[in-house]
Amino acid sequence: MKPKVLIVDDERNTREGLARALRRHYDIHLAESGMSALKLLEETPVDAVLTDLRMPGMDGLTLVRRILAREPQPVCVLLTAYGNVETAVEAIKNGAYDFMTKPVNLDRLEVVLKRALETRKLADTNRQLRQQLNEKFGMENIIGQSAPMQAVFDTIRQVAPSRATVLIQGESGTGKELVAHALHTLSPREQNPFIAVHCAALPDTLLESELFGHERGAFTGATEARKGRFELADGGTLFLDEIGEIPPSTQVKLLRVLEERRFERIGGTESIDVDTRLVAATNRDLRQMAEDGGFREDLFFRLNVVQITLPPLxxxxxxxxxxxxxxxxxxxxxxxxxxxxxxxxxxxxxxxxxxxxxxxxxxxxxxxxxxxxxxxxxxxxxxxxxxxxxxxxxxTPGPLAGAVSMEQAEKRMIEQALADHDGNRTLAAKQLGISRRTLHRKLNEFGLR
Ligand SMILES: Nc1ncnc2c1ncn2[C@@H]1O[C@H](COP(=O)(O)OP(=O)(O)OP(=O)(O)O)[C@@H](O)[C@H]1O
Ligand SMILES: [Mg+2]
The missing domain is CATH 1.10.8.60 (Helicase, Ruva Protein; domain 3)
Known part of the structure:
Protein backbone atom coordinates (compact mmCIF):
# COMPACT_ATOMS: atom_id res chain seq x y z
CA MET A 1 0.00 0.00 0.00
CA LYS A 2 1.31 3.40 -0.95
CA PRO A 3 1.77 5.89 1.86
CA LYS A 4 -0.87 8.61 1.99
CA VAL A 5 0.26 12.16 1.48
CA LEU A 6 -1.87 15.25 1.81
CA ILE A 7 -0.82 18.30 -0.18
CA VAL A 8 -2.17 21.64 1.03
CA ASP A 9 -1.73 24.72 -1.12
CA ASP A 10 -4.07 27.47 -2.16
CA GLU A 11 -2.59 27.57 -5.64
CA ARG A 12 -4.00 24.97 -7.92
CA ASN A 13 -0.93 24.80 -10.12
CA THR A 14 1.43 24.10 -7.26
CA ARG A 15 -0.92 21.54 -5.78
CA GLU A 16 -1.29 19.64 -8.97
CA GLY A 17 2.33 19.95 -9.96
CA LEU A 18 3.37 18.35 -6.73
CA ALA A 19 0.67 15.73 -7.03
CA ARG A 20 1.87 14.75 -10.50
CA ALA A 21 5.42 14.40 -9.29
CA LEU A 22 4.55 12.26 -6.29
CA ARG A 23 1.64 10.20 -7.60
CA ARG A 24 3.79 7.29 -8.67
CA HIS A 25 4.90 6.42 -5.17
CA TYR A 26 2.24 7.97 -3.01
CA ASP A 27 -1.47 7.99 -2.58
CA ILE A 28 -2.13 11.71 -2.96
CA HIS A 29 -4.87 13.79 -1.38
CA LEU A 30 -5.34 17.49 -2.03
CA ALA A 31 -6.72 20.39 -0.05
CA GLU A 32 -6.82 24.06 -0.97
CA SER A 33 -6.96 25.45 2.54
CA GLY A 34 -6.10 24.67 6.13
CA MET A 35 -9.72 24.23 7.08
CA SER A 36 -10.46 21.76 4.34
CA ALA A 37 -7.23 19.91 5.18
CA LEU A 38 -8.35 19.44 8.77
CA LYS A 39 -11.75 18.28 7.63
CA LEU A 40 -10.25 15.79 5.23
CA LEU A 41 -7.93 14.45 7.93
CA GLU A 42 -10.88 13.60 10.14
CA GLU A 43 -12.05 11.08 7.60
CA THR A 44 -8.78 10.06 6.02
CA PRO A 45 -5.73 9.89 8.26
CA VAL A 46 -2.55 10.33 6.20
CA ASP A 47 1.10 9.56 6.75
CA ALA A 48 2.52 12.88 5.66
CA VAL A 49 1.34 16.42 5.07
CA LEU A 50 3.04 18.86 2.72
CA THR A 51 1.73 22.30 3.33
CA ASP A 52 2.30 25.73 1.94
CA LEU A 53 3.09 28.37 4.53
CA ARG A 54 1.21 31.38 3.20
CA MET A 55 -2.41 30.71 2.51
CA PRO A 56 -5.49 32.82 2.95
CA GLY A 57 -7.44 31.90 6.07
CA MET A 58 -5.36 29.50 8.13
CA ASP A 59 -1.62 29.67 7.49
CA GLY A 60 0.61 26.61 7.29
CA LEU A 61 2.08 27.16 10.71
CA THR A 62 -1.29 27.11 12.40
CA LEU A 63 -2.29 24.11 10.35
CA VAL A 64 0.79 22.16 11.42
CA ARG A 65 0.17 23.04 15.02
CA ARG A 66 -3.41 21.86 14.84
CA ILE A 67 -2.54 18.68 13.01
CA LEU A 68 0.09 17.77 15.55
CA ALA A 69 -2.25 18.42 18.42
CA ARG A 70 -4.23 15.35 17.42
CA GLU A 71 -3.66 11.66 16.95
CA PRO A 72 -2.47 10.02 14.78
CA GLN A 73 0.29 12.43 13.89
CA PRO A 74 1.46 12.56 10.30
CA VAL A 75 4.89 14.01 9.54
CA CYS A 76 4.58 17.58 8.38
CA VAL A 77 6.81 19.32 5.87
CA LEU A 78 6.40 23.01 5.28
CA LEU A 79 6.90 24.65 1.91
CA THR A 80 7.95 28.24 2.09
CA ALA A 81 9.16 31.04 -0.13
CA TYR A 82 12.63 32.42 0.50
CA GLY A 83 12.60 35.02 3.21
CA ASN A 84 10.17 33.03 5.27
CA VAL A 85 12.73 30.85 6.89
CA GLU A 86 12.06 32.25 10.33
CA THR A 87 8.48 31.10 10.27
CA ALA A 88 9.63 27.73 9.04
CA VAL A 89 11.94 27.53 12.01
CA GLU A 90 8.96 28.31 14.21
CA ALA A 91 7.19 25.38 12.58
CA ILE A 92 10.06 23.06 13.37
CA LYS A 93 9.97 24.16 16.95
CA ASN A 94 6.30 23.25 16.86
CA GLY A 95 7.07 19.75 15.69
CA ALA A 96 7.22 19.96 11.89
CA TYR A 97 9.75 17.57 10.44
CA ASP A 98 11.38 19.84 7.89
CA PHE A 99 10.86 22.79 5.60
CA MET A 100 11.72 23.32 1.98
CA THR A 101 12.04 26.53 0.10
CA LYS A 102 10.01 27.19 -3.03
CA PRO A 103 10.34 26.55 -5.88
CA VAL A 104 10.53 23.00 -4.68
CA ASN A 105 13.19 20.77 -6.14
CA LEU A 106 11.16 17.64 -6.82
CA ASP A 107 14.05 15.20 -6.51
CA ARG A 108 14.85 16.57 -3.14
CA LEU A 109 11.24 16.55 -2.12
CA GLU A 110 11.13 12.82 -2.78
CA VAL A 111 14.18 12.27 -0.63
CA VAL A 112 12.84 14.39 2.20
CA LEU A 113 9.49 12.68 2.06
CA LYS A 114 11.00 9.25 2.04
CA ARG A 115 13.12 10.06 5.07
CA ALA A 116 10.24 11.71 6.81
CA LEU A 117 8.11 8.63 6.44
CA GLU A 118 10.87 6.35 7.61
CA THR A 119 11.24 8.60 10.59
CA ARG A 120 7.59 8.33 11.34
CA LYS A 121 7.56 4.58 11.09
CA LEU A 122 10.44 4.38 13.45
CA ALA A 123 8.83 6.82 15.77
CA ASP A 124 5.62 4.83 15.80
CA THR A 125 7.11 1.44 16.45
CA ASN A 126 9.68 2.64 18.91
CA ARG A 127 7.90 5.46 20.57
CA GLN A 128 7.43 3.83 23.91
CA LEU A 129 10.69 2.03 23.95
CA ARG A 130 12.53 5.11 22.90
CA GLN A 131 10.83 7.26 25.41
CA GLN A 132 12.22 5.06 28.12
CA LEU A 133 15.62 5.02 26.48
CA ASN A 134 15.56 8.75 26.05
CA GLU A 135 14.96 9.27 29.65
CA LYS A 136 17.85 7.00 30.34
CA PHE A 137 20.50 8.12 27.95
CA GLY A 138 19.28 11.28 26.37
CA MET A 139 19.34 13.96 28.93
CA GLU A 140 19.81 12.14 32.14
CA ASN A 141 23.51 12.93 32.17
CA ILE A 142 22.93 16.62 31.62
CA ILE A 143 22.48 18.03 35.07
CA GLY A 144 20.51 21.18 35.72
CA GLN A 145 17.38 22.16 37.56
CA SER A 146 17.80 25.89 37.12
CA ALA A 147 15.36 27.76 34.89
CA PRO A 148 17.85 28.40 32.08
CA MET A 149 18.75 24.71 31.91
CA GLN A 150 15.10 23.70 31.93
CA ALA A 151 14.60 25.97 28.94
CA VAL A 152 17.53 24.26 27.23
CA PHE A 153 15.99 20.84 27.89
CA ASP A 154 12.69 22.00 26.41
CA THR A 155 14.37 23.12 23.22
CA ILE A 156 16.34 19.89 22.94
CA ARG A 157 13.19 17.85 23.34
CA GLN A 158 11.40 19.92 20.72
CA VAL A 159 14.01 20.01 18.02
CA ALA A 160 15.76 16.66 18.43
CA PRO A 161 13.24 14.70 16.32
CA SER A 162 13.49 17.09 13.37
CA ARG A 163 16.39 17.35 11.01
CA ALA A 164 16.83 21.06 11.56
CA THR A 165 20.37 22.33 11.83
CA VAL A 166 21.17 23.35 15.38
CA LEU A 167 23.77 25.85 16.49
CA ILE A 168 24.94 25.41 20.07
CA GLN A 169 26.63 28.37 21.65
CA GLY A 170 28.20 28.76 25.05
CA GLU A 171 31.45 29.32 26.86
CA SER A 172 34.04 26.62 27.10
CA GLY A 173 33.01 23.74 29.33
CA THR A 174 29.29 24.53 29.41
CA GLY A 175 28.28 21.21 27.89
CA LYS A 176 27.96 21.89 24.17
CA GLU A 177 29.18 18.48 23.17
CA LEU A 178 26.89 16.84 25.67
CA VAL A 179 23.92 18.64 24.16
CA ALA A 180 24.99 17.65 20.65
CA HIS A 181 24.96 14.02 21.78
CA ALA A 182 21.55 14.41 23.35
CA LEU A 183 20.14 15.85 20.12
CA HIS A 184 21.33 12.73 18.35
CA THR A 185 20.20 10.27 20.98
CA LEU A 186 16.75 11.76 21.16
CA SER A 187 16.31 11.72 17.39
CA PRO A 188 15.15 8.97 15.05
CA ARG A 189 18.74 8.91 13.80
CA GLU A 190 19.88 7.41 17.04
CA GLN A 191 20.76 4.04 15.47
CA ASN A 192 22.95 5.73 12.86
CA PRO A 193 26.37 7.25 13.41
CA PHE A 194 27.15 10.32 15.44
CA ILE A 195 30.33 11.78 14.00
CA ALA A 196 32.23 14.66 15.56
CA VAL A 197 34.75 16.89 13.84
CA HIS A 198 36.80 19.33 15.86
CA CYS A 199 37.28 22.00 13.24
CA ALA A 200 39.95 23.95 15.09
CA ALA A 201 42.15 20.92 15.57
CA LEU A 202 42.75 20.31 11.87
CA PRO A 203 44.80 22.37 9.43
CA ASP A 204 42.70 24.00 6.70
CA THR A 205 43.68 21.62 3.94
CA LEU A 206 43.03 18.54 5.99
CA LEU A 207 39.69 19.80 7.24
CA GLU A 208 38.18 19.78 3.78
CA SER A 209 39.21 16.27 2.96
CA GLU A 210 38.06 15.15 6.39
CA LEU A 211 34.63 16.62 5.78
CA PHE A 212 34.08 15.78 2.15
CA GLY A 213 36.50 12.94 1.50
CA HIS A 214 38.68 12.65 -1.55
CA GLU A 215 39.21 10.55 -4.62
CA ARG A 216 42.36 8.65 -5.27
CA GLY A 217 45.06 10.94 -6.58
CA ALA A 218 43.21 14.11 -5.59
CA PHE A 219 46.40 15.45 -4.04
CA THR A 220 49.85 14.25 -3.14
CA GLY A 221 49.49 11.48 -0.65
CA ALA A 222 45.92 10.59 -1.61
CA THR A 223 46.77 7.05 -2.54
CA GLU A 224 43.31 5.76 -1.78
CA ALA A 225 39.85 7.22 -2.17
CA ARG A 226 38.37 8.06 1.19
CA LYS A 227 34.93 8.87 2.46
CA GLY A 228 34.50 12.14 4.30
CA ARG A 229 32.68 12.60 7.58
CA PHE A 230 29.58 13.88 5.82
CA GLU A 231 29.27 10.53 4.10
CA LEU A 232 30.13 8.57 7.18
CA ALA A 233 27.39 10.38 9.05
CA ASP A 234 24.78 9.63 6.40
CA GLY A 235 21.48 8.96 8.12
CA GLY A 236 22.98 10.18 11.36
CA THR A 237 24.34 13.36 12.87
CA LEU A 238 27.47 15.30 12.03
CA PHE A 239 28.75 17.45 14.87
CA LEU A 240 31.02 20.29 13.81
CA ASP A 241 32.70 21.61 16.90
CA GLU A 242 34.30 25.07 16.91
CA ILE A 243 32.59 25.96 13.69
CA GLY A 244 33.77 29.56 14.06
CA GLU A 245 37.27 28.41 13.15
CA ILE A 246 36.65 27.03 9.70
CA PRO A 247 38.35 28.91 6.86
CA PRO A 248 36.34 30.87 4.26
CA SER A 249 36.87 28.35 1.45
CA THR A 250 35.41 25.55 3.56
CA GLN A 251 32.57 27.83 4.62
CA VAL A 252 31.49 28.11 0.99
CA LYS A 253 31.44 24.35 0.56
CA LEU A 254 29.58 23.83 3.77
CA LEU A 255 26.93 26.30 2.73
CA ARG A 256 26.40 24.38 -0.45
CA VAL A 257 25.97 21.06 1.33
CA LEU A 258 23.44 22.63 3.65
CA GLU A 259 21.48 24.09 0.79
CA GLU A 260 21.62 21.20 -1.61
CA ARG A 261 22.39 18.24 0.60
CA ARG A 262 24.94 17.08 -1.90
CA PHE A 263 28.61 17.60 -2.60
CA GLU A 264 31.59 16.11 -4.40
CA ARG A 265 34.64 14.52 -2.89
CA ILE A 266 37.85 16.44 -3.42
CA GLY A 267 39.11 15.62 -6.87
CA GLY A 268 35.79 13.96 -7.70
CA THR A 269 33.05 14.87 -10.17
CA GLU A 270 30.22 12.69 -8.99
CA SER A 271 27.70 14.38 -6.71
CA ILE A 272 27.00 12.53 -3.54
CA ASP A 273 23.64 12.89 -1.82
CA VAL A 274 23.60 12.71 1.91
CA ASP A 275 21.01 12.81 4.60
CA THR A 276 23.14 14.13 7.40
CA ARG A 277 21.81 16.22 10.21
CA LEU A 278 24.18 18.96 11.14
CA VAL A 279 24.79 20.18 14.66
CA ALA A 280 27.42 22.88 15.11
CA ALA A 281 28.96 24.39 18.21
CA THR A 282 31.06 27.40 19.00
CA ASN A 283 32.22 29.32 22.02
CA ARG A 284 32.46 32.47 19.96
CA ASP A 285 29.76 34.97 19.14
CA LEU A 286 29.08 33.80 15.61
CA ARG A 287 26.53 36.50 14.87
CA GLN A 288 29.05 39.14 15.79
CA MET A 289 31.67 37.40 13.67
CA ALA A 290 29.25 37.40 10.75
CA GLU A 291 28.61 41.09 11.23
CA ASP A 292 32.31 41.84 11.35
CA GLY A 293 32.99 39.78 8.26
CA GLY A 294 34.87 36.99 10.04
CA PHE A 295 32.24 34.43 9.12
CA ARG A 296 29.95 34.16 6.11
CA GLU A 297 26.62 35.66 6.94
CA ASP A 298 24.62 33.34 4.69
CA LEU A 299 26.25 30.34 6.35
CA PHE A 300 25.51 31.77 9.76
CA PHE A 301 21.82 32.01 8.92
CA ARG A 302 21.79 28.47 7.57
CA LEU A 303 23.40 27.14 10.73
CA ASN A 304 21.33 29.22 13.04
CA VAL A 305 18.01 27.58 12.20
CA VAL A 306 17.66 26.60 15.81
CA GLN A 307 19.95 28.02 18.42
CA ILE A 308 20.69 26.63 21.84
CA THR A 309 22.68 28.87 24.13
CA LEU A 310 24.15 27.26 27.18
CA PRO A 311 24.35 29.54 30.19
CA PRO A 312 27.69 29.82 31.98
CA LEU A 313 27.72 28.15 35.36
CA THR A 396 32.97 40.99 50.81
CA PRO A 397 32.64 43.84 48.32
CA GLY A 398 35.10 43.57 45.44
CA PRO A 399 36.42 47.14 45.53
CA LEU A 400 38.27 46.41 48.76
CA ALA A 401 41.02 44.52 47.03
CA GLY A 402 44.32 46.11 48.02
CA ALA A 403 42.77 48.67 50.38
CA VAL A 404 45.07 49.60 53.22
CA SER A 405 43.21 51.92 55.56
CA MET A 406 39.70 52.04 56.93
CA GLU A 407 39.20 55.36 55.27
CA GLN A 408 40.28 54.09 51.86
CA ALA A 409 38.03 51.08 52.23
CA GLU A 410 35.05 53.26 53.04
CA LYS A 411 35.77 55.53 50.16
CA ARG A 412 35.95 52.69 47.69
CA MET A 413 32.80 51.09 48.97
CA ILE A 414 30.95 54.32 48.50
CA GLU A 415 32.30 54.76 45.01
CA GLN A 416 31.30 51.24 44.12
CA ALA A 417 27.82 51.61 45.60
CA LEU A 418 27.27 54.78 43.60
CA ALA A 419 28.52 53.11 40.46
CA ASP A 420 26.22 50.16 41.07
CA HIS A 421 23.23 52.48 41.13
CA ASP A 422 24.24 54.95 38.43
CA GLY A 423 24.89 57.67 40.98
CA ASN A 424 21.54 57.32 42.70
CA ARG A 425 22.39 58.28 46.29
CA THR A 426 19.24 56.96 47.92
CA LEU A 427 19.87 53.48 46.54
CA ALA A 428 23.59 53.65 47.22
CA ALA A 429 22.95 54.60 50.84
CA LYS A 430 20.48 51.79 51.18
CA GLN A 431 23.00 49.27 49.83
CA LEU A 432 25.64 50.56 52.27
CA GLY A 433 23.22 50.40 55.18
CA ILE A 434 23.63 54.06 56.08
CA SER A 435 21.29 57.03 55.91
CA ARG A 436 21.28 59.39 52.97
CA ARG A 437 22.57 62.12 55.24
CA THR A 438 25.51 60.05 56.39
CA LEU A 439 26.32 59.28 52.79
CA HIS A 440 26.16 62.96 51.99
CA ARG A 441 28.47 63.81 54.83
CA LYS A 442 30.98 61.14 53.81
CA LEU A 443 30.94 62.32 50.23
CA ASN A 444 31.92 65.75 51.43
CA GLU A 445 34.49 64.35 53.77
CA PHE A 446 36.20 62.33 51.04
CA GLY A 447 35.80 65.03 48.48
CA LEU A 448 33.65 62.79 46.32
CA ARG A 449 31.07 64.72 44.38
N1 LIG B 1 24.93 20.08 32.51
C1 LIG B 1 25.92 19.21 32.73
N2 LIG B 1 25.76 18.21 33.57
C2 LIG B 1 26.75 17.35 33.82
N3 LIG B 1 27.94 17.39 33.24
C3 LIG B 1 28.17 18.35 32.36
C4 LIG B 1 27.18 19.31 32.04
N4 LIG B 1 27.67 20.14 31.13
C5 LIG B 1 28.92 19.74 30.89
N5 LIG B 1 29.24 18.65 31.61
C6 LIG B 1 30.53 17.95 31.61
O1 LIG B 1 31.53 18.96 31.53
C7 LIG B 1 32.56 18.59 30.64
C8 LIG B 1 32.65 19.59 29.51
O2 LIG B 1 31.51 19.50 28.69
P1 LIG B 1 31.57 19.65 27.11
O3 LIG B 1 32.78 18.98 26.57
O4 LIG B 1 30.26 19.23 26.55
O5 LIG B 1 31.76 21.23 27.02
P2 LIG B 1 31.91 22.18 25.76
O6 LIG B 1 30.90 23.24 25.90
O7 LIG B 1 31.88 21.35 24.53
O8 LIG B 1 33.35 22.83 25.98
P3 LIG B 1 34.44 23.39 24.91
O9 LIG B 1 33.88 24.65 24.32
O10 LIG B 1 35.66 23.65 25.75
O11 LIG B 1 34.63 22.30 23.90
C9 LIG B 1 32.23 17.18 30.20
O12 LIG B 1 32.90 16.30 31.03
C10 LIG B 1 30.74 17.08 30.40
O13 LIG B 1 30.36 15.76 30.63
MG1 LIG C 1 33.41 20.94 23.18
Missing part, protein backbone atom coordinates in the same frame (compact mmCIF):
# COMPACT_ATOMS: atom_id res chain seq x y z
CA UNK A 314 27.95 31.45 37.25
CA UNK A 315 24.56 32.38 35.81
CA UNK A 316 22.93 29.31 37.24
CA UNK A 317 24.55 28.92 40.62
CA UNK A 318 21.53 26.93 41.82
CA UNK A 319 22.91 24.02 39.89
CA UNK A 320 26.33 24.10 41.49
CA UNK A 321 25.50 21.98 44.58
CA UNK A 322 23.83 19.45 42.32
CA UNK A 323 26.87 19.20 40.08
CA UNK A 324 29.24 19.08 43.01
CA UNK A 325 27.36 16.21 44.57
CA UNK A 326 27.06 14.35 41.32
CA UNK A 327 30.77 14.47 40.60
CA UNK A 328 31.59 13.90 44.23
CA UNK A 329 29.70 10.59 44.14
CA UNK A 330 31.22 9.62 40.84
CA UNK A 331 34.80 10.26 41.86
CA UNK A 332 34.41 8.69 45.27
CA UNK A 333 33.25 5.52 43.57
CA UNK A 334 35.94 5.66 40.91
CA UNK A 335 38.69 6.24 43.43
CA UNK A 336 37.29 3.95 46.03
CA UNK A 337 37.09 6.66 48.67
CA UNK A 338 34.52 6.80 51.43
CA UNK A 339 34.02 10.49 52.04
CA UNK A 340 31.09 12.18 53.71
CA UNK A 341 30.72 15.27 51.59
CA UNK A 342 31.61 18.95 51.79
CA UNK A 343 31.80 21.13 54.88
CA UNK A 344 29.46 24.15 54.70
CA UNK A 345 32.27 26.68 54.30
CA UNK A 346 33.86 24.66 51.49
CA UNK A 347 30.50 24.40 49.76
CA UNK A 348 29.97 28.10 50.20
CA UNK A 349 33.27 29.00 48.57
CA UNK A 350 32.59 26.65 45.68
CA UNK A 351 29.14 28.07 45.10
CA UNK A 352 30.44 31.62 44.96
CA UNK A 353 33.41 30.99 42.72
CA UNK A 354 33.23 32.41 39.17
CA UNK A 355 33.94 29.14 37.35
CA UNK A 356 35.52 30.56 34.19
CA UNK A 357 36.02 27.00 32.94
CA UNK A 358 32.43 26.12 33.81
CA UNK A 359 31.43 22.52 34.35
CA UNK A 360 34.64 21.06 33.02
CA UNK A 361 36.55 23.04 35.61
CA UNK A 362 34.16 22.01 38.35
CA UNK A 363 34.41 18.39 37.40
CA UNK A 364 38.20 18.43 37.37
CA UNK A 365 38.37 20.25 40.66
CA UNK A 366 36.03 17.83 42.40
CA UNK A 367 38.13 14.95 41.16
CA UNK A 368 41.27 16.57 42.48
CA UNK A 369 39.75 17.32 45.86
CA UNK A 370 38.32 13.83 46.25
CA UNK A 371 41.69 12.31 45.49
CA UNK A 372 43.78 14.67 47.58
CA UNK A 373 41.78 15.32 50.73
CA UNK A 374 43.19 13.77 53.86
CA UNK A 375 40.13 13.99 56.04
CA UNK A 376 36.76 12.33 55.62
CA UNK A 377 35.15 15.49 54.32
CA UNK A 378 36.17 18.10 51.79
CA UNK A 379 36.92 21.20 53.83
CA UNK A 380 37.75 24.78 52.97
CA UNK A 381 41.41 23.82 53.25
CA UNK A 382 41.03 21.37 50.37
CA UNK A 383 39.66 24.14 48.17
CA UNK A 384 42.43 25.76 46.11
CA UNK A 385 43.38 29.30 47.05
CA UNK A 386 42.21 31.00 43.88
CA UNK A 387 38.78 29.46 44.23
CA UNK A 388 38.56 30.50 47.87
CA UNK A 389 39.66 34.05 47.15
CA UNK A 390 37.34 34.51 44.28
CA UNK A 391 34.48 33.20 46.37
CA UNK A 392 35.44 35.44 49.26
CA UNK A 393 35.81 38.55 47.18
CA UNK A 394 32.28 38.09 45.99
CA UNK A 395 30.90 38.13 49.49
Missing amino acids: RERRDDIPLLLNNYFQQFCTENNRQLEGFTPDALDALIHYRWPGNIRELRNLVERMVVLTRGDKITLRDVPGEVRDNGASRR
